[in-house]
């Protein structure tokens with residue numbers, strides 16, 4: 001792992017005034033939140049996260065899918081922002097740093113960043129799967145279970161569903177528009193901790209590049225976006241971002 005930022009990456013961070021940071025699950029990995037494409041552990045070892053995050057799984061077994069999201073919510077509540085989240089918040093002392101995230105956790109907000117778009121929704125915004133009415137905060141159970149029936153809606157009797165975007169569902173329009181506007185105004189786009197396989201979010205770095213905005217990938221591994229960005233730094237979020245923020249401030 002590199003200890004210093006590559007020179008061109010450091011120079012871009014030093015001079016950028018309007019930065020957009022596109023984050024994915026790898027951003028929260030060092031906070032102890034497993035990524036989507038990593039193997040699951042414990043109770044969820046036998047399940048594939050990408051298969052649970054689907055309308056098909058919900059329709060087949062809502063109690064299973066609800067329990068999995070409740071477990072993830074409890075995990076995120078116990079987790080703390082890592083050095084990478086904190087560095088992005090620090091960076092905003094010296095530049096306008098806007099976060100566009102695919103993550104459904106709230107670790108960027110808790111670190112103090114300006115999150116302009118949660119492209120895939122939030123773990124903490126359940127709504128009725130029939131009438132769409134938002135539910136109040138639902139506390140995860142103390143003891144995780146493999147199946148938990150979702151609470152029922154007071155208005156129509158439908159089930160509470162996680163306020164996240166599942167595969168095959170449309171992205172919420174307003175966050176998507178805000179993401180596009182942020183990219184249009186950016187002079188640097190940093191892509192952190194995403195495999196770049198889920199569209200339309202994965203199309204944002206290309207849009208930036210086509211508009212002439214320099215793009216940097218921060219990820220320990222090669223991704224589907226590696227060929228689409230201008231600069232690559234093979235490091236983790238918690239190692240790389242504090243160094244980048246220090247270049248800027």
Ligand code: OAD
Pocket residue numbers: 023024025026027029030035036037038049050053102103120164165166167192193194195196197198218219220221222223235236237238
């Ligand atoms: P993935 O799980 O697909 O990819 C995680 C990425 O993070 C990989 O490229 C890893 O190499 C990288 N990574 C792992 N540890 C890291 C670290 N410490 N620092 C930096 N990078 C690290 O997650 P996403 O790309 O976010 O959508 O997945 C995209 C979407 O697919 C998710 O928002 C979710 C998922 O299914 C929906 O649920 C609709």
